[in-house]
Amino acid sequence: MSDIRLENLSKDFGSFRAVENVNLEIKSGELFSFLGPSGCGKTTLLRMLAGFEIPNTGKIQIGNKDITQLPAYRRQVNTIFQNYSLFPHMSVFDNVAFPLKIRKQPASTIKSSVLEMLSLVKMEDQHAKYPDQLSGGQKQRVAIARALINKPEVLLLDEPLAALDLKLRQHMLIELMNIHDLVGITFIYVTHDQGEAMSISDRVAVMNQGKIIQSGPPDDIYERPSSIFSAYFIGETNLISGTVSQVHDDYIELKCQIDKDEFLELDSTMHFTPLPGKELTMSLRPEKIAISRSKPRTQDDINFVRGTIEDILYLGTHTQYIVRVGKLRIRVFSQHKRVYFDEKALDWEEPVWLFWHDSDTWLIDEVASDTSPSGSDLEIASPYSRAVKKLGNQRI
Amino acid sequence: MKLNLSPAKLYKSLNLTIFTAVIVFLYIPILILVIFSFNDAKIITSWKGFTFKYYQLLLQNTDIKYAFQNTILIAVLSTLLSTVLGVLTALGLENKAFKGRKGIQLLIYIPLVIPDILMGVSLALLFNFVRINTGMFTVLIAHITFCISYTIIVIQSRLEGFDHSLVEAAMDLGAKPAQVFWKVKFPLMMPGIVAAALLAFTLSIDDFIITFFTSGRGFDTLPIYVEGTIRRGAITTINSLSTLMITFTLFLVVVSKRIRKIIL
Numbered sequence: 001m002s003d004i005r006l007e008n009l010s011k012d013f014g015s016f017r018a019v020e021n022v023n024l025e026i027k028s029g030e031l032f033s034f035l036g037p038s039g040c041g042k043t044t045l046l047r048m049l050a051g052f053e054i055p056n057t058g059k060i061q062i063g064n065k066d067i068t069q070l071p072a073y074r075r076q077v078n079t080i081f082q083n084y085s086l087f088p089h090m091s092v093f094d095n096v097a098f099p100l101k102i103r104k105q106p107a108s109t110i111k112s113s114v115l116e117m118l119s120l121v122k123m124e125d126q127h128a129k130y131p132d133q134l135s136g137g138q139k140q141r142v143a144i145a146r147a148l149i150n151k152p153e154v155l156l157l158d159e160p161l162a163a164l165d166l167k168l169r170q171h172m173l174i175e176l177m178n179i180h181d182l183v184g185i186t187f188i189y190v191t192h193d194q195g196e197a198m199s200i201s202d203r204v205a206v207m208n209q210g211k212i213i214q215s216g217p218p219d220d221i222y223e224r225p226s227s228i229f230s231a232y233f234i235g236e237t238n239l240i241s242g243t244v245s246q247v248h249d250d251y252i253e254l255k256c257q258i259d260k261d262e263f264l265e266l267d268s269t270m271h272f273t274p275l276p277g278k279e280l281t282m283s284l285r286p287e288k289i290a291i292s293r294s295k296p297r298t299q300d301d302i303n304f305v306r307g308t309i310e311d312i313l314y315l316g317t318h319t320q321y322i323v324r325v326g327k328l329r330i331r332v333f334s335q336h337k338r339v340y341f342d343e344k345a346l347d348w349e350e351p352v353w354l355f356w357h358d359s360d361t362w363l364i365d366e367v368a369s370d371t372s373p374s375g376s377d378l379e380i381a382s383p384y385s386r387a388v389k390k391l392g393n394q395r396i
Numbered sequence: 397m398k399l400n401l402s403p404a405k406l407y408k409s410l411n412l413t414i415f416t417a418v419i420v421f422l423y424i425p426i427l428i429l430v431i432f433s434f435n436d437a438k439i440i441t442s443w444k445g446f447t448f449k450y451y452q453l454l455l456q457n458t459d460i461k462y463a464f465q466n467t468i469l470i471a472v473l474s475t476l477l478s479t480v481l482g483v484l485t486a487l488g489l490e491n492k493a494f495k496g497r498k499g500i501q502l503l504i505y506i507p508l509v510i511p512d513i514l515m516g517v518s519l520a521l522l523f524n525f526v527r528i529n530t531g532m533f534t535v536l537i538a539h540i541t542f543c544i545s546y547t548i549i550v551i552q553s554r555l556e557g558f559d560h561s562l563v564e565a566a567m568d569l570g571a572k573p574a575q576v577f578w579k580v581k582f583p584l585m586m587p588g589i590v591a592a593a594l595l596a597f598t599l600s601i602d603d604f605i606i607t608f609f610t611s612g613r614g615f616d617t618l619p620i621y622v623e624g625t626i627r628r629g630a631i632t633t634i635n636s637l638s639t640l641m642i643t644f645t646l647f648l649v650v651v652s653k654r655i656r657k658i659i660l
Contacts, residue, residue: 052564072567085565089583099569102579150570 258326482547530612554588
């Protein structure tokens with residue numbers, strides 16, 4: 001089959017290194033995503049796969065064929081562009097027929113395959129329209145039909161849903177997955193939206209500054225981030241740095257400074273054995289923390305922290321609390337299941353208990369620096385939350 | 397009766413007055429010209445009755461016929477050549493890696509601001525210097541010279557808005573560079589090319605100054621002929637000639653609008 005292999009791939013633009021030494025294997029038929037902030041090199045990587053950029057070093061293989069130097073029009077790879085790039089002077093039909101006409105196929109074949117392709121994307125009744133008469137979602141469908149009609153081995157998708165509104169985006173995401181199942185070819189998906197990447201992909205590669213930081217199935221990256229960057233970029237998390245004080249058989253004790261001479265003693269299970277005295281970062285997802293005004297029953301494997309509510313953001317499905325613990329700001333998501341805990345809603349500046357199981361944290365062998373975007377100081381309190389806060393106070 | 401003028405009303409009526417004045421100054425002379433082309437008199441001092449006489453005279457006048465043919469020939473040839481050269485230059489200047497790009501761009505802008513008379517004189521001097529006899533050839537060269545800046549700029553402005561990802565999309569779908577150009581880029585440049593050609597055609601057809609300096613004796617275009625005739629005082633056939641030209645121009649405007657609609 002046609003697995004894709006990237007070997008030592010690098011690309012420079014002048015003195016800027018866009019992609020640095022990428023090694024990766026993508027299996028045939030996989031839905032693989034490159035995820036990262038803008039400028040991380042994911043689009044450059046995609047463009048090298050499409051043939052729009054030639055790498056400075058390294059090799060791209062599809063199956064046994066080396067395509068590194070092959071021009072775009074000789075590759076069995078098609079792309080869905082971010083702005084769809086439909087030809088404005090051609091009707092929907094002619095747009096989809098373009099790849100076949102270029103290859104001088106007989107008119108009868110063209111007609112039947114174009115109509116077949118258009119029915120796959122549910123656009124067969126729009127074939128006479130021109131791109132400027134279509135909505136964003138419809139353009140997207142035409143772009144998909146046009147890219148698939150060549151029967152490529154690989155379909156590249158460059159932020160294909162970025163221009164659509166939220167509802168349509170969710171809808172198209174499901175549709176893309178269905179189309180992927182139907183045609184069975186490899187899809188390579190580039191996005192900066194972690195939600196998209198997580199929900200659609202078989203595997204995700206998280207990229208930053210031209211390098212692949214971590215790759216694996218979405219739940220793996222979410223639950224077991226290998227670095228501060230992937231912990232921070234995928235989903236939301238609290239990063240708490242501390243020093244290992246004791247190492248036990250199946251857990252460690254961590255001493256975390258939260259103020260000048262205030263420390264927290266936290267337990268965490270571990271996936272590697274650090275030495276006492278080592279500095280580490282602990283990733284604690286906000287949805288894994290319980291919040292309550294009364295102290296729960298003491299249990300061995302539960303961590304307790306006392307804090308004060310600094311901000312409350314009501315978000316429909318859940319409420320986000322920002323809780324001040326010394327100098328730390330810990331973010332907590334609380335689902336609206338009030339039956340479990342407090343009868344009366346929590347309020348601003350109220351002292352609360354935070355608690356979580358010691359296997360709900362994940363240790364990262366890195367120390368957050370102040371300059372990294374993932375430093376443990378969370379960006380807190382948007383103007384919106386301030387407004388809510390005021391309103392809340394007035395109500396009381 | 398008392399005049400009740402609010403500022404808004406005053407503003408409105410002032411607006412209307414200015415508008416009317418502009419229209420009158422623009423179109424009354426043309427209207428007079430058209431009316432007097434049917435006047436049965438040698439001089440346009442008064443209305444002497446309706447006649448087609450001068451149109452008949454016009455059609456019988458072989459000098460006018462030749463001048464007309466020359467004008468059209470020069471206009472068609474210079475339009476064709478300057479548009480083709482314009483397309484090629486605009487495409488060439490798209491190449492950002494080309495070092496002399498900025499300098500050439502400046503050279504293209506200069507003819508737009510140079511007074512016609514300077515251009516005419518310098519061309520005449522040049523032809524004299526290299527000893528080319530003035531005539532149709534020199535006029536053609538001169539017309540291409542002043543049209544080409546316009547065609548390049550019009551086509552460039554069309555290319556500026558060109559979405560380069562369309563070229564990539566075409567390549568991605570299997571089109572080789574030549575196919576990309578003829579199936580995607582060229583059709584999308586077409587409105588710009590048509591606009592450039594129409595502009596070149598109009599510029600060529602009514603140029604007087606530059607043609608005057610580069611035509612020499614024996615090769616008259618219509619503007620040159622008209623000037624000569626009026627100088628001799630025979631204005632009547634010129635009225636009817638102008639009327640025909642106005643009709644033709646109006647026709648061209650309508651056609652060009654249609655073409656634009658079809659292409660865009």
